[in-house]
Amino acid sequence: MGVAIRKTKAELGLADLYQGARRYLPGGEEITAVRAAAFDRFNVVGLPHRRVEAWRYTDLRTQMKEAKRLASLPDDAAKAKAREARDLFAGAGFRKLVIVDGAFVPELSDLAGLEPGLTIQPMADALAADKPLLSQRLGAIVPDDDPALALNTALAANGVVILVAPGTALSRPIHVAFVTTNWVATSMFTRSLVNIGAGASATIVESHQGPDGSEYQVNTAMQLIVGDEARIDHIKVVSEGSSALHIGSLLANIGARATFNQLGFVAGGSLVRNQLFVRLAGEGTVADIRGGALLSGTQHADTTLSIEHAAENGQSRETFKAVVGDTARAVFQGKITVAPGAQKTDAKMMSRALLLSDEAEADSKPELEIFADDVQCGHGTTTGAIDDELLFYLMARGIPPAEAKALLIQAFIGEIIEGAANEAVRDALTGAMLGWLGRRE
Amino acid sequence: MTALLEIKGLHAEIAGGRKIIQGLDLTVNKGEIHAIMGPNGAGKSTLSYVLAGKPGYEITAGEVYLNGEDLLAMSADERAAKGVFLAFQYPLEIPGVATLTFLRAAFNAQRKARGEEELSSPDLIKRVREIAKTLNIDADMLKRPLNVGFSGGEKKRNETLQMALLQPSLCVLDETDSGLDIDALKVVANGVNALRSAERGMIVITHYQRLLDYIVPDIVHVFAAGRIVRTGGADLARELEATGYAQYQSEAA
Ligand SMILES: Nc1ncnc2c1ncn2[C@@H]1O[C@H](COP(=O)(O)OP(=O)(O)O)[C@@H](O)[C@H]1O
Numbered sequence: 001m002g003v004a005i006r007k008t009k010a011e012l013g014l015a016d017l018y019q020g021a022r023r024y025l026p027g028g029e030e031i032t033a034v035r036a037a038a039f040d041r042f043n044v045v046g047l048p049h050r051r052v053e054a055w056r057y058t059d060l061r062t063q064m065k066e067a068k069r070l071a072s073l074p075d076d077a078a079k080a081k082a083r084e085a086r087d088l089f090a091g092a093g094f095r096k097l098v099i100v101d102g103a104f105v106p107e108l109s110d111l112a113g114l115e116p117g118l119t120i121q122p123m124a125d126a127l128a129a130d131k132p133l134l135s136q137r138l139g140a141i142v143p144d145d146d147p148a149l150a151l152n153t154a155l156a157a158n159g160v161v162i163l164v165a166p167g168t169a170l171s172r173p174i175h176v177a178f179v180t181t182n183w184v185a186t187s188m189f190t191r192s193l194v195n196i197g198a199g200a201s202a203t204i205v206e207s208h209q210g211p212d213g214s215e216y217q218v219n220t221a222m223q224l225i226v227g228d229e230a231r232i233d234h235i236k237v238v239s240e241g242s243s244a245l246h247i248g249s250l251l252a253n254i255g256a257r258a259t260f261n262q263l264g265f266v267a268g269g270s271l272v273r274n275q276l277f278v279r280l281a282g283e284g285t286v287a288d289i290r291g292g293a294l295l296s297g298t299q300h301a302d303t304t305l306s307i308e309h310a311a312e313n314g315q316s317r318e319t320f321k322a323v324v325g326d327t328a329r330a331v332f333q334g335k336i337t338v339a340p341g342a343q344k345t346d347a348k349m350m351s352r353a354l355l356l357s358d359e360a361e362a363d364s365k366p367e368l369e370i371f372a373d374d375v376q377c378g379h380g381t382t383t384g385a386i387d388d389e390l391l392f393y394l395m396a397r398g399i400p401p402a403e404a405k406a407l408l409i410q411a412f413i414g415e416i417i418e419g420a421a422n423e424a425v426r427d428a429l430t431g432a433m434l435g436w437l438g439r440r441e
Numbered sequence: 442m443t444a445l446l447e448i449k450g451l452h453a454e455i456a457g458g459r460k461i462i463q464g465l466d467l468t469v470n471k472g473e474i475h476a477i478m479g480p481n482g483a484g485k486s487t488l489s490y491v492l493a494g495k496p497g498y499e500i501t502a503g504e505v506y507l508n509g510e511d512l513l514a515m516s517a518d519e520r521a522a523k524g525v526f527l528a529f530q531y532p533l534e535i536p537g538v539a540t541l542t543f544l545r546a547a548f549n550a551q552r553k554a555r556g557e558e559e560l561s562s563p564d565l566i567k568r569v570r571e572i573a574k575t576l577n578i579d580a581d582m583l584k585r586p587l588n589v590g591f592s593g594g595e596k597k598r599n600e601t602l603q604m605a606l607l608q609p610s611l612c613v614l615d616e617t618d619s620g621l622d623i624d625a626l627k628v629v630a631n632g633v634n635a636l637r638s639a640e641r642g643m644i645v646i647t648h649y650q651r652l653l654d655y656i657v658p659d660i661v662h663v664f665a666a667g668r669i670v671r672t673g674g675a676d677l678a679r680e681l682e683a684t685g686y687a688q689y690q691s692e693a694a
């Protein structure tokens with residue numbers, strides 16, 4: 001398999017993108033070499049398909065018909081559109097950094113009065129400077145054999161680098177807004193790096209949005225390096241346009257006695273693949289990973305999580321919920337690995353799907369790989385429709401069926417939203433949920 | 442004068458064709474409290490569900506009118522807006538929906554359906570708090586998810602709270618006494634008695650006479666095998682306590 005398979009149009013297109021761009025993609029010798037190696041890895045296996053275990057429910061080779069041309073640098077019109085784009089977090093007082101059509105735009109970003117210990121830099125600049133930190137990080141940290149991630153490494157042109165110095169408690173959350181403005185479909189490869197020093201704390205929100213009806217393609221990755229005794233709250237909201245392809249990768253390496261709160265929320269896009277590779281590298285770390293998806297129409301959203309407990313005394317909770325209407329499909333794959341020696345690991349994973357129609361589909365594949373003997377690990381999965389008894393109870397009090405269902409959906413997904421420690425984040429996600437419910441009526 | 446509730450020759454079955462209500466006639470006028478007593482499995486809860494509009498029952502014959510309007514043609518939420526209230530034998534738990542959120546949604550949905558103005562949140566909260574106080578429900582309970590982790594008594598008090606807030610014209614109380622100790626029973630009965638009015642009718646369903654010491658009915662019906670087999674005054678309840686239902690069960694069979 002693999003090598004001999006005839007290349008698809010999209011694969012040939014991606015190769016063209018890389019060949020055309022590699023000479024001017026940012027990065028010195030080392031980074032250029034990392035990119036070349038990554039592209040070779042992709043080229044050998046091609047786009048993932050359902051015989052690739054990690055992608056078995058999302059056949060990208062079939063679904064991705066072609067590779068769109070790379071987005072050009074945003075002009076004034078694009079920047080103006082980005083400025084006017086809806087902002088879920090408007091008024092929350094977050095420090096907003098804006099990435100337009102894949103490019104970091106300083107003049108739209110709030111770079112004033114950076115707190116001591118906080119450094120923010122466009123990824124393009126960091127790559128061009130060929131910093132050893134980046135060349136080491138770009139390819140490494142977590143297994144980089146995923147073909148979509150390899151493509152990102154090969155083609156990432158920009159993004160943001162956020163460095164929080166050890167001991168810095170950043171009270172003001174940072175919102176990285178990825179906005180696609182061009183209605184003509186293009187593709188965007190972005191890579192970001194967030195480094196939280198030992199004992200530091202920060203809240204980072206990522207949002208992704210773009211125009212409905214445009215078949216644009218986003219391949220975005222974020223690397224999160226969290227030091228010992230640090231705390232990171234990371235929230236990612238995917239509200240891409242109705243025809244968009246979004247492939248997102250989170251690569252997280254968390255130190256000892258740290259706190260890692262991660263929340264993913266999908267309420268947009270046509271085909272969404274959100275993959276998380278998390279390594280709890282140090283002992284005694286507590287991780288809370290949640291995901292919510294609100295899907296309708298023909299949407300397909302795949303969340304694939306791989307979390308490794310590499311050291312002892314770690315605790316993790318993985319909670320994923322999807323509301324699936326019409327002919328949409330939700331996929332959850334979750335794998336917990338407990339390394340030899342990671343004794344006293346306590347990990348619990350749960351995924352639930354609420355199906356709103358007979359044609360809606362939810363697939364769930366939980367996996368445990370345990371190489372230590374003194375651990376507590378478990379997982380559970382449920383799939384079901386709205387409970388008729390509950391619906392009747394609400395209706396018997398005068399609540400019309402549509403409103404009663406909306407209440408039950410809110411209650412279902414509320415558990416995910418409550419996971420956000422920041423109130424403005426909870427409000428924004430509640431707003432996104434209400435917007436989704438409103439559009440369904 | 443039109444009756445508040447008029448049930449004529451009602452037959453209802455559950456999925457699979459099992460007949461549960463078999464020829465029921467009942468008229469409830471405004472201001473009256475009717476008790477329906479009967480053995481377990483007689484079909485009392487089924488009757489309450491059929492009145493409230495729960496899906497899953499097939500009405501094979503008969504008619505039901507509320508103030509002269511065809512009740513069976515309405516959905517459950519429409520019936521509620523018209524004034525039907527069922528206090529559930531087993532109130533449901535809804536995780537993630539705060540009790541107050543639920544009360545607000547129900548109250549305003551009914552007002553909207555009747556073309557009345559919705560009540561602002563502060564006014565509604567004030568009203569809920571006042572009722573809650575009379576039922577010994579503390580404010581903290583109102584913030585908790587609906588009925589989740591509530592004791593049996595708390596659930597029944599919460600049903601009574603909803604009834605007092607929504608001010609229905611027809612109250613159907615299904616085994617409101619089940620799972621209550623005597624103190625809780627008194628609190629709930631006081632709440633129900635406070636709602637007695639010349640404009641409102643009630644159907645109090647119970648297996649035991651005990652509840653009827655506190656909510657004294659005008660009329661008592663014995664319900665067995667899907668229909669009313671005997672009707673009398675409040676003293677019939679005491680008689681039943683002594684004799685039991687055995688004679689009626691054999692009569693009906
Ligand atoms: N949904 C249902 N499915 C199957 N059997 C039911 C259902 N609802 C009620 N029954 C049966 O119908 C009969 C009447 O039940 P119910 O109305 O609950 O009686 P009661 O409230 O008088 O105890 C019982 O035999 C019960 O088992």
Ligand SMILES: [Mg+2]
Nearest residue numbers: 485486530616
């Ligand atoms: Mg019953």
